[in-house]
Amino acid sequence: MRGASRLRMDMRRNHMKKVPSAFLIQLLYFFLFMGLFFSSPLLVLAQEKGEEDQAQEEIMDVISDPFEPLNRFFFEFNDKLYFYVLKPIATGYKAVLPEPARVGVSDFFNNLAFPIRFSNCLLQGKGEGAAMEFARFIVNTFMGLGGFIDVASQEGFKKYDEDLGQTFGVWGVGPGFYICWPFLGPSSLRDTIGSVGDGFLDPVNYAFDEVIETLSVRAYYVINRTSLMLGDYESLKEAALDPYVSLKDAYYQNRKAKIKE
Amino acid sequence: MKGKTIILVAFLAAMVLSAAFFAPVVQGAAFLAPVVQGAALPAWAGGPTDRMKDTTDKIIAIVSDPAFKGPEKAEEKKKSIRAVVDEVIDWEEMSRRSLGIHWQKRTDEEKREFVRLFSLLIEKTYRDKAEDYAGEKVNYVGEKIDGDYAEVESRILTSKNTEIPVNYKMTKKQGKWWVYDIVIEGVSFVNNYRTQFNSILSSSSYPGLVKQLKAKTEKAEAKQ
Numbered sequence: 425m426r427g428a429s430r431l432r433m434d435m436r437r438n439h440m441k442k443v444p445s446a447f448l449i450q451l452l453y454f455f456l457f458m459g460l461f462f463s464s465p466l467l468v469l470a471q472e473k474g475e476e477d478q479a480q481e482e483i484m485d486v487i488s489d490p491f492e493p494l495n496r497f498f499f500e501f502n503d504k505l506y507f508y509v510l511k512p513i514a515t516g517y518k519a520v521l522p523e524p525a526r527v528g529v530s531d532f533f534n535n536l537a538f539p540i541r542f543s544n545c546l547l548q549g550k551g552e553g554a555a556m557e558f559a560r561f562i563v564n565t566f567m568g569l570g571g572f573i574d575v576a577s578q579e580g581f582k583k584y585d586e587d588l589g590q591t592f593g594v595w596g597v598g599p600g601f602y603i604c605w606p607f608l609g610p611s612s613l614r615d616t617i618g619s620v621g622d623g624f625l626d627p628v629n630y631a632f633d634e635v636i637e638t639l640s641v642r643a644y645y646v647i648n649r650t651s652l653m654l655g656d657y658e659s660l661k662e663a664a665l666d667p668y669v670s671l672k673d674a675y676y677q678n679r680k681a682k683i684k685e
Numbered sequence: 686m687k688g689k690t691i692i693l694v695a696f697l698a699a700m701v702l703s704a705a706f707f708a709p710v711v712q713g714a715a716f717l718a719p720v721v722q723g724a725a726l727p728a729w730a731g732g733p734t735d736r737m738k739d740t741t742d743k744i745i746a747i748v749s750d751p752a753f754k755g756p757e758k759a760e761e762k763k764k765s766i767r768a769v770v771d772e773v774i775d776w777e778e779m780s781r782r783s784l785g786i787h788w789q790k791r792t793d794e795e796k797r798e799f800v801r802l803f804s805l806l807i808e809k810t811y812r813d814k815a816e817d818y819a820g821e822k823v824n825y826v827g828e829k830i831d832g833d834y835a836e837v838e839s840r841i842l843t844s845k846n847t848e849i850p851v852n853y854k855m856t857k858k859q860g861k862w863w864v865y866d867i868v869i870e871g872v873s874f875v876n877n878y879r880t881q882f883n884s885i886l887s888s889s890s891y892p893g894l895v896k897q898l899k900a901k902t903e904k905a906e907a908k909q
Contacts, residue, residue, distance in 0.1 A: 472884055484785075484883065485876070486880055486883075517821065523844065523845065524880065527845050527846050530845075531846065574846055577846060652845050654818075659813060659814070659831050662809075662810070662813070663809075663810040663884075664881065665878075665881050665885060665894075665898065666881050666884060666885060667902060669880055669881045669884045670877055670880075670881055672880075673872075673876065673877045673880040673881070674872045674877060677871050677872040677873060677876060677877065678871045678872050679871075680871065681870070681871020681872075682871065684871075
């Protein structure tokens with residue numbers, strides 16, 4: 425296991441080196457956080473309204489979207505990006521690499537992101553979830569070739585897909601408003617802040633010296649993930665009268681359900 | 686960069702080697718799984734879950750039937766699927782809930798037309814999903830009944846090592862359970878369409894909405 429400790433030391437060194445930029449991100453994070461808390465009473469109200477009753481489903485429960493024109497612009501941008509860039513690349517990649525291998529890559533990245541799920545389980549007071557995620561990490565890392573095989577799921581160890589956005593949600597913070605980021609897609613103010621926070625726990629962000637290397641790995645992850653989801657976005661578009669509104673609402677509903685879990 | 690690659694390879698090699706030593710531990714840990722998964726599921730009979738199981742089995746039988754293969758059988762297959770789906774989905778209830786407050790303002794004629802168009806759209810979406818069926822397993826994991834309302838919880842196990850939670854919201858009418866909403870990964874069909882309809886109605890009008898719905902279903906039908 426000498427390799428492991430060397431890697432860990434290596435990661436620590438990188439972390440030290442990154443202090444100035446990490447500080448800037450933290451500062452940005454702080455300001456975003458402040459912004460969220462100033463508006464939170466309203467947000468909490470908005471979320472509580474979401475508890476729907478079978479009898480009175482007429483209540484409108486939607487995420488606020490004050491920047492709709494800008495969001496629509498980026499939605500169109502992402503749409504084009506998907507059809508003209510991402511989809512062709514992912515389709516070619518899919519043709520080259522068989523599905524089990526691509527699932528393996530996806531499992532590897534998921535296993536690597538263990539610190540995010542583990543910490544957020546703890547932050548949400550989900551002891552069982554934290555224990556389960558810890559067990560999954562150990563099992564998959566040591567038994568699943570460093571995470572390439574999700575042995576734990578085969579053994580019936582449940583995944584706890586928790587992130588900081590959900591943690592805020594569990595704490596009673598509403599989504600704020602909808603944001604459709606270029607490249608990254610649907611999010612909300614709360615979940616964007618959550619993603620930045622989770623980034624601090626993502627080993628991929630510490631593994632490389634150069635930003636370009638980190639971005640390359642991220643891009644590869646996205647291509648691999650897309651190759652496993654080809655057709656999903658198309659069916660959403662096909663079924664929707666207004667794909668922008670449909671995606672926004674699907675994002676909102678899905679996040680709400682995940683927070684409730 | 687090069688040094689890092691070597692470290693990574695060494696790390697992975699160490700993992701593989703250590704796997705052999707950890708194997709007994711892991712097998713030991715496997716006993717935890719059933720405890721965490723919870724007790725065995727209760728058996729229920731004649732309820733909403735049975736309705737859904739029955740429907741899903743019928744649909745799977747149709748899409749896996751070699752007799753329906755090929756483009757010349759597409760129309761026949763479509764009719765068979767529609768017949769099965771019509772047996773379990775309450776189209777009017779689904780339409781009413783999707784239009785929300787706007788439903789009351791419609792005449793009977795408008796309601797009929799809306800139900801027809803909306804059911805075509807939903808059916809098309811559902812059929813596309815069903816046609817993609819590739820032997821995925823469907824597990825029924827729970828059922829909640831509250832008077833005349835019920836929710837059936839199912840999980841579709843995909844080949845990609847993921848579970849898709851699909852819930853059916855049902856209501857009892859004349860002694861039979863009918864689906865009025867399908868919730869996939871927490872996203873309700875009815876809520877999603879209601880949000881879209883409201884958005885369209887706030888910037889356009891009801892005839893405008895019907896026009897869009899018509900265009901959508903016609904486009905979908907033309908694509909067959």
